[in-house]
Amino acid sequence: MYLLGYDIGTSSVKASLVEVKSGRCVASCFWPQTEAPIIAHQAGWAEQEPEMWWQNLKVATQQVMQQSGATGADVLAIGISYQMHGLVCVDKEGKVLRPSIIWCDGRAVPYGNAAFEAIGHERALSHLLNSPGNFTAAKLAWVKDNEPALFARIDKVMLPGDYIAMRLSGGCINTTVSGLSEGIFWDFQENRVSRDVMQYFGFNESLIPDIVPTFAVQCRVSKDVASELGLAADTPIAYRGGDQPNNALSLNVMRPGEIAATAGTSGVVYGVLDTVNYDPLSRVNTFAHVNHSPDAIRLGVLLCINGTGILNAWVRRAVAPTVSYDEINVMAAQVPIGCDGLTIIPFGNGAERILQNQDVGSSIHGLNFNIHTPQCLLRAALEGIVFSFRQGIDVMKSMGMSIANIHAGHANMFLSPLFREALACISGATIDLYKTDGAAGAAKGAGIGAGIYADSDEAFATLEHVSTIEPDPQKQQAYLDAYARWQNYLSKYTLIHS
Numbered sequence: 001m002y003l004l005g006y007d008i009g010t011s012s013v014k015a016s017l018v019e020v021k022s023g024r025c026v027a028s029c030f031w032p033q034t035e036a037p038i039i040a041h042q043a044g045w046a047e048q049e050p051e052m053w054w055q056n057l058k059v060a061t062q063q064v065m066q067q068s069g070a071t072g073a074d075v076l077a078i079g080i081s082y083q084m085h086g087l088v089c090v091d092k093e094g095k096v097l098r099p100s101i102i103w104c105d106g107r108a109v110p111y112g113n114a115a116f117e118a119i120g121h122e123r124a125l126s127h128l129l130n131s132p133g134n135f136t137a138a139k140l141a142w143v144k145d146n147e148p149a150l151f152a153r154i155d156k157v158m159l160p161g162d163y164i165a166m167r168l169s170g171g172c173i174n175t176t177v178s179g180l181s182e183g184i185f186w187d188f189q190e191n192r193v194s195r196d197v198m199q200y201f202g203f204n205e206s207l208i209p210d211i212v213p214t215f216a217v218q219c220r221v222s223k224d225v226a227s228e229l230g231l232a233a234d235t236p237i238a239y240r241g242g243d244q245p246n247n248a249l250s251l252n253v254m255r256p257g258e259i260a261a262t263a264g265t266s267g268v269v270y271g272v273l274d275t276v277n278y279d280p281l282s283r284v285n286t287f288a289h290v291n292h293s294p295d296a297i298r299l300g301v302l303l304c305i306n307g308t309g310i311l312n313a314w315v316r317r318a319v320a321p322t323v324s325y326d327e328i329n330v331m332a333a334q335v336p337i338g339c340d341g342l343t344i345i346p347f348g349n350g351a352e353r354i355l356q357n358q359d360v361g362s363s364i365h366g367l368n369f370n371i372h373t374p375q376c377l378l379r380a381a382l383e384g385i386v387f388s389f390r391q392g393i394d395v396m397k398s399m400g401m402s403i404a405n406i407h408a409g410h411a412n413m414f415l416s417p418l419f420r421e422a423l424a425c426i427s428g429a430t431i432d433l434y435k436t437d438g439a440a441g442a443a444k445g446a447g448i449g450a451g452i453y454a455d456s457d458e459a460f461a462t463l464e465h466v467s468t469i470e471p472d473p474q475k476q477q478a479y480l481d482a483y484a485r486w487q488n489y490l491s492k493y494t495l496i497h498s
Helices: 050-068 109-119 121-128 136-146 148-152 160-169 177-182 195-201 223-229 243-250 309-319 325-333 374-398 417-427 438-449 473-491
Strands: 002-008 013-019 025-031 075-082 088-090 156-158 215-220 236-242 258-263 267-273 285-288 299-305 343-347 361-365 405-409 430-435 464-469
Touching: 002 050, 002 160, 002 438, 013 050, 013 438, 025 050, 025 438, 050 160, 050 223, 075 160, 075 243, 075 438, 088 160, 109 121, 109 136, 109 195, 121 195, 136 148, 136 195, 156 160, 160 215, 160 223, 160 236, 177 236, 177 285, 215 438, 236 243, 236 438, 243 258, 243 267, 243 299, 243 405, 243 438, 258 374, 267 374, 299 374, 309 325, 309 374, 325 374, 325 417, 343 374, 343 473, 374 417, 374 473, 405 417, 417 430, 417 464, 417 473
Parallel strands: 002 075, 075 236, 258 405, 405 430
Antiparallel strands: 002 013, 013 025, 088 156, 215 236, 258 267, 267 299, 285 299, 343 361, 430 464
């Protein structure tokens, strides 16, 4: 018997089928094979058609079922992971009224900023744990202001995962506290939809769907959809979560002080906090984690670092374009920690929230033509990326988080032994690497929600552990010295001190 998980990404929809007993992912497919299109009518805009997600899901489902040889009757439950912060608007018949304004669309920034000022910084942060910013509520405010006739026809607003659950169930519309918090609709002090946000923007609370638990039978596959997808009617949809909380779930990061990290084009540090708290400088976002409840507070503190793997790739193209990443790691490892005084500030991929949205760019410091080699540049880039992670971890510690363990997928920059060593040493945390993916994690989430697994420990007991990296006491001080020099250079570019 199996569990089916979907990951509704920006580039594609991935489906994974997990065998219940072994916990093993037996099949995984994604569609389309090339990146899905993003509609950009103006600079800074980004939209996608929800119908496209559904059509891609149909293909991915067909492929994963064919690949595994499973039948619809073999699937016990379905889980959904999805791209966060998107806005889907539907009318009373469940018809989508406009393309979804997705996470990377920047048009709503002025609306969120104005709400932050009107509500008041301290009240907004203490109740919402975030500035309204460019999140779902602000996107809806843009629609209200710029498309009033369309806004008047909206019956419900949803996140991308809510929309997929609606399509699977043939019309059941609901959402979760975790989802509402990522849209900046949730008041953590009052444990309800935020009156401040709804009243300031002039939204009727009837726009918000019914709230269901993150882990629960939220709805069931309809008869017509079952026939369309080759699934069984009444299969429970028993879990949904945004992509970053779901990534943490996929790594069994559920307890206070645990961190899930990724390091692809950009980097993410996602830690679990057990008190209602916020960063007064708003350098991180704080949402309800998938296992949050009023009685057991579990918040996901999310830091996105724009200039991680993209810097590593840029330096490779500039310095060693014919060399593999494995060979680059060997070259960089020949250079001592601290790169003989060479330092790289890595923020060359736009403004960084961790720097209070200042755009400091990327820069090289301490370059000496007589002693520094291309290998030094390779290592300095890697160290600069690691130091940006440490900076984010410092913010989390300032919020009361005790960090002892980092969980990460064995992918992207975590394939680099040097990156792993440097991060363990500079953070002081043990790093555990696992083989997993978001769709498989969503499938296991469905197993928890459907009662097939007692809890996340049972669901992820078979999570494939790849390796453990401990901080090296003999190297930690050298990394700390290099980090202090990096911070000193960064302070010359910023108006604040992290």
